Amino acid sequence: MMKFSELSSESWDELQPYLDTCLLPISGLTGMEAPWEATERMLRTGDWLSVLEQAFHGRTVTMPAYHYDQAGQDAAARLNELCERMKSSGFRYIIVVSGRPGGVPEDVSAASLWIQPCEEGEEPDSAAIRQAVSAMWRAGAGRS
Template identity: 45%
Template sequence: MNEERNFAVLHFFVHFSIMGSNDKEKDGGDVVKFSELTEEQWEEWGPYLDTCILPVTGLNGTESPIEAGYRLEKLRDWLDGIEIPFRGRTVTYPAYHFVSEQLDADELRLLNGLCTRLRRQGFAYIVVVSAQLPLTSDKLPAADLVITPAELMEEEAGQVRSAMKMCVQNMWSVTQTQG
């Protein structure tokens, strides 16, 4: 059985590499975006693309265009820390952009509901990423992992990427040892 799964995973990666992607990253690898999957690919690859990344920009409408651009760039850099090392297992959804300055209970309820609906689409894991908001995992129980400055407690880019990678690997390994 394990050999069958290994073959299926290998087949998926070979097939994905041949099919390619429109989004070539710095290291030349493919990153899976929601808009690049066909219905047939989702049917075939869904079991392997088990992790949904939900970016949360954290804009509140008071930012200048320059500041909004800066925040989007920072979020993109944070996403690179997950998308690139874990390509072939993750799908990045469109960003949830605007929230109130206080991030009230209604907005948290909306984000938790969104995580729940994404899980119903077949994702085993939901990872919320924000380079801006002080979100913590206790505020988003519907997410399996929340990656924010408040959770990571890191500032330097290299340390942030390393911490993100470790968090995602821990999320997957804890689930495997429990199940």
């Protein structure tokens, strides 16, 4: 898997045409979690993220996780702004990944795709996730 910390200035210039998709994990912590709850939430997000990292190694870059936020309109606005900034830095697609249902606010429209469970305890479906990402890439292939 390609992590942001593995890229130098020189390698980024060389690899950027191939690494067009950013994976943005969000844990949705509020700061009110006990340490074990924060750990559990981050591990669940990692479970969903690892499916993408393994399936699409060589085309994606996993950026640092976005951990703390409050629910509501401001959360969506901040995530939309972050996605737009990542696009302006050179990524064509932004996939936001959460390990909990509703972890991605519904009005995060700047993300190319959201990956998250529909219900508590749901495990990632590797085939469905690969299909969703492939469909996103196919749909974007005709855009400039």
